[in-house]
Amino acid sequence: MSTAEVLASVDIVALRLSPGSQHLQVLLHKREREPHVGQWALPGVIVNGRTADASLDDAAARALAEKAQVQPQHLEQVGTEGNAVRDPRGWSLSTYYLALLDPAVQVQGPQLAFHDLGNLLTGKQALPFDHRLLVERAVERLAAKSLYTSLPLYLVAERFTVLDALAAMQVCLGQAVNGTSVRKRLERMKGEGWVEDTGEKHQPRLGRPQQLYRHTPREVRGFVFDRSLLAGG
Known part of the structure; x- marks a missing residue:
């Protein structure tokens, strides 16, 4: 990637209540290509890459359909994080969204799974890029608005x-x-x-x-x- 380019993505922090409603779970997608191939990460897409996106909301809808494969009950943009070190490919930014899911929602296939929010926030389970920060910010937004x-x-x-x-x-x-x-x-x-x-x-x-x-x-x-x-x- 050229030093003059900025890699832009949209990432989804999709939450559901665990069975028994005792804690929150985050939907993660297993990365299929480098960097961080094989690691669990937030489902996301590159904005206006191979597929044209008319807006960030359109890119978020595509991330939900293609990567997360869920339809949220609520979706809102939380913020944008960007710097020269979050992605090994170079300067990048992510606009991230909070998605709230029905507690009965199910996912199909080995590339998608729900993970305990507490394990992600404490670092017990690592996330690539700065995805733990994105999860933290999204959960803070949810708590504040609740x-x-x-x-x-x-x-x-x-x-x-x-x-x-x-x-x-x-x-x-x-x-x-x-x-x-x-x-x-x-x-x-x-x-x-x-x-x-x-x-x-x-x-x-x-x-x-x-x-x-x-x-x-x-x-x-x-x-x-x-x-x-x-x-x-």
Whole structure:
């Protein structure tokens, strides 16, 4: 690559709740060519390379279709990182996106797998390039927006309970959340048409039946509350 060129890519930090909703998992793609061939990395594509891209969003859609092979419930651009050392091929930059997936989503083939977020953030599992930094920044964005938006609901199943919503919010924030605050948020969203009561109930093995809700978002950015979740909002 010429010293006058900059290698531009789009990378996807795709997250789902693990079975049991105890922690987050990141979708990784096993690299098929150098550099770092055979290593697990974020699914991504070179922008406007062999395939023309009209925009960064188009490149992100291509990365989701070709590399990640998933359809997210929510997708947003987080930021761009670039320097002369992140890629051994030379000066490069990555515009990275946060994608939130249905917890039941499955991947096919040996090139795709979900990996524990904690192992990636602690370095127990290494990532090539600066992909650990991209994951960190995306998770920070998710935690920050979970305080005052409905973003965690994009991680729950189509039909969910208050406890499902509570678990998603706690995982996104990394700390305990007041259950009453979650119920208040769901009721407010229901009043605004963002959540609907299915009229059905989930019967756990122990305890009382739980009301089932459905998330019905009306805008891409998610529902915005006027108070932080940790402030009892």
